[in-house]
Amino acid sequence: MKLFSYRKRPVHMGPYPMETLARLQHASDVSLVGLAPQVQLDMAPDDDPTSILHAMDDYASLLDAVRDGSVNPELAEIPDCPDERAHNVKAFGYFLDANFAGTCEISEEFWLPEPFNHPRIVEWSRKCEMAAKRPTPLAVEMALNRIGMAQPAGQKSVSHHSHAIVFAIEYPRDPEMNEPGSDWIHNLQPHRAALRAAEVAVAAANYLRLLGYEARAHSETSSDIDLRIAAIAAGIAAIDDQHISNPFVGERFGLAVVTTTMEIKSDLPLAEQGLADRIRSKGPAWWLGLASHKNAFNYQPFRKRQFKDSQFPVERIKTRSEPTTFMDPARIPRVPKRADFFQRSYIGDLGKGPRDASIDGYVVMKNPVGGSLVGILQLYSLLQRGDHNDQRDDRLDNPDTNADLIKATLYFLGADLVGISEAPDWVWYSHGVDGQPVTPPHSYAITTLIDQGHETMEGASGDDWLSAAQSMRAYMRGSLLNGIVTLHLRRLGFPSTNHTAADGDVIQPPLVLLAGLGEVSRIGDVVMNPFLGPRLKCGVITTELPMTVDKPIDFGLQTFCDNCNKCARECPSGAISAGKKVMFNGYEIWRSDAEKCTRYRMTNSAGSMCGRCMKTCPWNLEGIFKEAPYRFLATRFPATAPLLTRIDDWIGNGGINPVKKWWWDLDGGTGRRAIVASEVNRRGLTTDLKLKPEDQTLACYPADIAPTPYMETQPIDREAGIKAFNALRSPQEYQERLVSGKTENLVPQYTAPEGPPPVFPVLVKQKQAISGDGEVARLELVSMTGSPLPSFEAGAHIDVMTAPQFVRQYSLCSDPDNISSYVIGVLNEQSGTGGSRRIHQNLRSGRPVMISRPRNHFPLVPDARRTLFLAGGIGVTPLMAMAHQLHKDKQDFVFYYKARTRAGAGFVDELAAMPWSDSIHFHFSDENRLDVADVLGDFQDGDQLYTCGPSAFMEAVFESAQEQGWPEECLHREYFTVPDDLEYENHAFQVKLAHSGKKSKSPQINRQPTC
């Protein structure tokens, strides 16, 4: 517990009072005499196959694989001042939990004579590709692309980089030899610190590259520079008997560095600390914790607590056998992942605005801080799922000690709180992101909480340009820590999956509840923790490792939230209910309007996403001594909430503390220049607003109106949502019906449509370039299980979905008799809308992709006298399938294939090898032009003409045919267009203010629905 607040300490100064240390006058005054040469850290011990280091090493190699990458071609609009820049990048490091950050200019002696690289990077990039067998297109594809782009960038020399930013991560206490739960975490300090520092540096390098500057991360496993020399130059450490040492933590830290072309102000190296300096830095101020967050009592994590018990006094919180909110587990319906409103935005159910904001994760990428973290989260997703070893480690047969092992390991790695529960069927989505049914595979869940960060939250409005980054930081950290444990459990023979923001099969809030980590809060989807308040993200591991489960907790929040509605008052979208708890899908909850919140978060034009409810909640506390009475009253006498919230408002909690604002409000995005945002949400508290439930119109979407599991646009029906909200029962009424046995239709159930799914995943068995210029790709698609694909008729097409915004139709060109695979041809249309470009760039052999069932709008007319095929360019594909069919039916046809050049034409060799190749005539404009009129000839009864290709070509063919007397019904053509966006019709409306009776007309009719 700290005595004093850090309110007045800017973030770039960090948690230790480094400013109190004596420094040299000039960087050049430093002497490196006595420093031993840097040695590469070996992460993977071959001698112990059961060590968790192997899992840590997998993540280290993954991070090392992306320590460089592509640079935004445009420099961001950031301040020129080197000092401001240094503050910004250091604060970036502190935001990511670095304990020390320093900056320096690079000099000759930094460069290692022989740079070292992680020995397993290449092996891993290949393994990742193999492991990524699930159609979570965005995360996996983007991660693979990132690795692809990082490889060439990483091979370039960076000796022209001029500046370095150094990050250090301290060691927590060393685990005691017999400490319960510590078996996996002995002798890991250097590896843990190196890995965590590497994560910070890789993120910071991503950040600088998004700002348009070259940047490369250097870790203890892959580096071009001597990290210790950089740490000395940046004033983080000094030489102490062949080693480097920091005045506060000694040698107990790990390092990582970013080198860059961005000019930043340098820190000065540390000087020898005289007595006066020592008193200044480690005297009374240090003991009392006056100057900084870290002090003599709290500077070493876990000094006074066992690792398995967390850093918080969790044992003081009351536990219960059941959660404080009612649930009826037998009736809770399972819903598909597709019901998650991010999916609904992504697939277009909420219209164009939210959908466009989803493209390539724009909504989180638009601020470079958020963008720099998303990439890592996507990268980690490659290791989330996988096979486990056949042989189980039979030492892990005691559920009590297993629970201790898991908790101690996660706390040692850096988790804020961990809880264990069963993973009942109802927490699993009914269908996964690919629309396939999910059979719950594991019985236990380990839920990890990561603080979204009080300090940064203090400087933010909760919905400004850093909001998405706050979420992403916590997601990234959770994914790493849980990922390590998941990999380790699989290595020890226990099936396990890491569920993260990038990919997951479980609904997490109920697991937070069941694991004794929180109580349901008014915010709605947020289960609040007594120590972190609502300010958290969670990550979940599901596993078959038997563990003792935790009990639900009670810290009085139900009464507190009943008497407070600050979050509802402050929510900018009006999504949070000011009313009472209700029964939704068989459990008791304050039902928030997820649709409103989603729309706001996706289309917030003055920030990136939102988390203002967490920011403004009175439980969003710093964790200092003077808050103890408040916390005591809130927990023991929650009915004092109205008074406590008034005090909270009066103190100004939930307002913005400008001292803590370290980031730039930049609006950018992948490949786009990051510019100063034209709008920024800088909100104060709206204490004068008295929000009442009757002033709100809220909607919700219980199981019976949830979407089908499939990736097809299913427009939201808000009116049905409002009706559903108004029909929700009170917990009392629900329980009375239970008692009286009136359970029919008590809980809406989810019913997935019967019959085969309209869209489903297939594997790209082979992708190859089949035109001389490489612009036409041939893709052979097979089912995920090896079974035959749905049958199709000649002329049919499928939708191919690289991302829901990029659904494109492609004709099947293979033989309809052969349904062991489908073949399509894809022209890379440079001037198109991006659909084909994504297939060319992102789809690889061995990767899954979503497709629709075949549909045929271009059928063959049976028993023709004469059939003519006229193909223009890539339009050859449906006609190929037709030719297969006619050949099998022993019917004649003539096939003209026209293209501008031979080099630009696809399938030429394949056509030439067909058993019906005699019927084909190739016409390349630069060799022998096709005379359409000539080949058509005069029409005779029973003639049929099929054409496919560019519109101008098809027009010309039809015109010529009509001139020669071909009737309309004998002319057949196929053309595809990009599907239209959802159309919404908005109507003018009048608003009548309830109290004053004033009327007002809707000011403007937007194309987008608003709420």
Ligand code: B12
């Ligand atoms: C999609 C999503 C959203 C969407 C839409 C939610 C929705 N209903 O579709 C929106 C944009 C609204 C959103 C907003 C926020 N989210 Co959100 N969100 C998710 C996500 C990714 C998926 C949830 C989902 O599938 N919903 C679809 C269906 C299941 O929704 P539903 O039927 O309405 O059920 C919801 C609740 O009723 C509850 N629930 C479901 N079953 C049961 C059973 C019981 C017994 C109980 C008590 C609750 C419960 O969980 C569902 C959460 O959406 C989860 C991660 C995850 N896998 O759980 C995070 C998650 C729920 N969000 C989280 C957070 C923190 C937020 C925000 C504060 C944003 C932020 N900046 O961090 C806001 C809070 C909004 C609010 N008023 O509560 C955290 C909550 C952590 C916690 N403490 O419990 C999660 C778990 C993410 C994470 N990994 O940490 N989110």
Ligand code: SF4
């Ligand atoms: S702001 Fe008040 S009502 Fe909302 S979650 Fe926090 S304590 Fe509960």
Ligand code: SF4
């Ligand atoms: S409910 Fe959604 S919109 Fe409202 S404050 Fe929370 S995150 Fe923001």
